[in-house]
Amino acid sequence: MxxxxxxxxxxxxxxxxxxxxxxxxxxxxxPASASPELPAFVVKAARFFDEKGRFTAWPARTSLQNLCLWVLWSAMPADHAFTEREISDHLNMLHTFGDAAILRRTLCNLGLMKRTKDGRVYHRCEVIPSPEGAALIKLLAGRSTLRRSGTEMQRTAASASR
Structure with a gap:
């Protein structure tokens, strides 16, 4: 009243x-790290990554989820076959919220990765990122976890699974 x-x-x-x-x-x-030419949506998605470039929380909005997954896609080595354990270990190094299954599933549903019907082998699909995805990848490229080469990430994942 x-x-x-x-x-x-x-x-x-x-x-x-x-x-x-x-x-x-x-x-x-x-934010201090944002430049004026970046879309606000990209800046909002960048908040889901820490200073080391790790994905810290699963966004509630599907559009933000899809945008954030481009960064994980870019950190995966091309032309490499992963077992389910290897891809989970690799994704666990790139995020902090402990749910590699949702990341694997969503990457496959978006067509960023493909897997065999039995789910044993995963491959990164070579696709062109959306303009927003490319902007987010570029914005986060300087962060330490994402600067490592694919070969180094493979070695780290292999040693973690032992």
Whole structure:
């Protein structure tokens, strides 16, 4: 009733009109690592990666999930056959939330990876990243985990599985 008396539709509308927003949510505020030519969607997706380039949380929005998976795709070596254990170990080095299965499944559903019908062998599909995916890959390319070569990642995954 108070909101209606003030001429607003509901309490949330009244609160948004009267409370000052924190500086971080102002429209012109950008993270220090973001450049002005990057789309806001790419900057939002980059927040799901830590300073080492690891994927820290599974986004709720499917469009953000799909965009973030381009970074994992780019960190996988091309022309290499992975067993399920090897791809899980490789993905575990690239994320921190401990669910390699959802990453494997979603990478395959998006066509970024393919697997045999029995799920034993995985291959990276060679596709051209979306413009947003390419921008996110470029933005995160300098972070330490993603700078390692595919061969080094294979060696690390092989030693971890022993």
């Amino acid at each position: 108070l909101a209606r008396a003030a001429g607003q539709r509901n309490f949330q509308h009244l609160r948004s009109q009267t409370e000052p927003r924190p500086v971080s949510t102002w429209p012109d505020a950008e």
